[in-house]
Amino acid sequence: MNKQNPPSIEVRGHGGGASYFPDIVDIKQAAEAIRPVSEVTPLMPNIGYSKALGANILLKREDLHQIRSYKIRGAYNKISSLSREQLDKGVVCASAGNHAQGVAFACNHLGIEATIYMPSVTPKQKVEQTKMFGDKWVTVVLEGDSFDDSSKAALQYCKAQGKTFVHPFDDPKIIEGQGTVGLEILDRAKEPIDFIFVAVGGGGLAAGLCGVFKALSPNTKIIGVEPEGAPSMRTSMDLGKNTELDKIDKFIDGAAVKKVGDYTFDICSKYLYDMITIPEGKVCQTILDLYNRDAIVAEPAGALTVSALDFYGEEIKGKNVVCIISGGNNDITRMAEIKERALLYGRLKHYFIIRFPQRPGALRQFVVEILGPTDDITHFEYSKKTNKENAPAIVGIELKSPDDLEPLIHRMKKNQFFGDYLNDKPDLFEYLI
Template identity: 65%
Template sequence: MHTNTVYFPTLEAIKKAATTLEGVAAKTPLDKNLRLSKEYQAEIYLKREDLQIVRSYKIRGAYNKIQSLTAIQKANGIVCASAGNHAQGVAYSCKELEIHGTIFMPAPTPKQKVEQVAMFGENFVEIVLIGDTYDDSYKAAIQQCTEQKKTFVHPFDDEKVIEGQGTVGLELIDQLVEPLDYLFVPVGGGGLSAGVSSVFKQLSPKTKVIGVEPLGAPSMLTSITNNVNTELETVDKFVDGASVKRVGDLTFAICKENLYKMVTVPEGKVCQTILEMYNKDAVVVEPAGALSISVLDFFKEEIKGKRVACIVSGSNNDITRTPEIKEKALLYANLKHYFIVRFPQRAGALKEFVAEILGPDDDITYFEYSKKINRENGPAVVGIELKSESDLKPLVERMKARKFYGDYLNNNPDLFEFLI
């Protein structure tokens, strides 16, 4: 698909994209966040791409690409594959430019995202739900492109898309009074990081641009480490906006040269950030949008006293996922623990467990007997939420001393997934 010459987006091309996007993509605010600034003793700014009309930066690349097509390509229509934000950007662009688009989405895509795509595209888009993963949708989309001579709008591995996403970088530089020391950018397929890092490389070369991926989908980090674009065998799809098995060839080549560093963040940490941003700042971020803020914890010594910006890439969070987000956050913080509890064969064992084994602030959040018969003596799977991490050791000691301890499930992922 691509030649061997490495493509780097020029400032002229990105400035041209900015002109194309005038009146379509919002110039999003760069807000200083007082809470984070105080917490990290640094100047922390958030580039609020979650405030775009489609609630993510994806409108920039999608519109820039579709607008650049020839009259014949526009007449034939376009196709894309996306699990969410790119689909919304494409749908909105199709309606604005009055071009017909077919959008392939994986069947498990949250209903809220499918409805948003339909709302933005109106009668200019057709949505096809197919396959279990983005890769399945991608294959179906490419097939239709080939058969019907339509243009495929790639979510990240495309020059015009990268140039469109690069406009986030131009705006950032424009909004800053003084240069940044650090810029944290979420990375999925690499379109945003490729575009933005190209701008900073040319206009603010001293800024350390750091790419952030979910721990369960480190495709860019793996590729940069291997010095070759590497496809991962499996990915954890929780951070759906940034979980790709393989980054773009174009984006890999650019990020390899431009990024100061590539790092990963555990999914549980991302969940903590989502809850904190909502509860403390009244800001809704999706998992991918929380990556750049989540990573601050791992750089707290380095960024002290520095000027730092985090790109908040999107806010398309499905509210039905809140219990899962809370659970992952508690597990990550070591406040939620699952045990197999074996009740001793003595009268009142359950009452004894609740009254004497549990600490005053411990809460049972999950309880299920493993056998439906012989309940009094059968083992049970018990989920316990603690007030403090330090409450775990004494709890386990009390369970062992009184012969209640069966097994600890948090460290046993296979059994954990099976039982919970």
């Protein structure tokens, strides 16, 4: 395991200002401030993962908030700290979904007007929830293809209107509000915590946890977890400076940002024990496992931490481990894509170009002689051509075991059906599938 060895850097705040680290006194004050709206979420032992990994695995269920994520903590702490003049002018935020709901809920509770920018690709469920929680106090604007696009538009609007911007992660009040998760973990843990796994998007929750555990449980190792397709914190740590990525995979929308915060980078680069990335397909399999085995509806970012356990299997044996389930805002319409990504990651779903001989009975021969007894065709695109010898078809096949792949390809080649294997050709795969 490649542990993070923090570079020797001077801590500078947002925009290169004075240094900042979340003080435990401020985090405890945040806990009092958010009490009217923030549930104390349970710290639940998970028998299945504990048995499989030989560790005491505890799930911090932040998905059980009314808005189904921890984001209410930072949003309410920030907004409730504003001056009367700032509140009267209203607030602006940008979010991929969960921060938007936190801001909407807080503004409705406090009677504050808010304009919330969200990417145009935000799952419909998150957009509708934001409107519901905000009611008459919130206006939702869909802008751009990513959080970063929405954030730029929101900042421009905020400056033009003289309103206050409620940053989703790079703000002391936000960080201190998210840090209250750590206070609850320590308050409810029956034994010392050895490891905490936390999802990292912009880094606000991870930075807040660093403040709590440095003060109250310095031996606890905090592991940050990012999507493999959006490794903004990992990249910044490797380079020793906060770095914006050129492009990201936006599938794990709650943790997909091109650039983390200045505050959060400085804190996490010094105090995280490790920063790891997890393939999106692995996260999809975890979403399915949590639902099927534990009846937990986790969004992709919410499943990141549990997905990381296998990558830390040896080190956590016999240890007390907390995984923060950061959110449960998962749109049911995404489940088909989630299953597809999980099958591809597990090497159970495979796509081929199959060259069918242009003769009667060719398809029957393929089904009877080429497919194995447990293989299943799940995708088929074919149209008969004038070519006298053969015509290509795009065929998707689901296997029971990854070990069934090589025998399948061997039978295809032996009987002159094999054209090409698409899974390891991403450009062609994306174009055809």
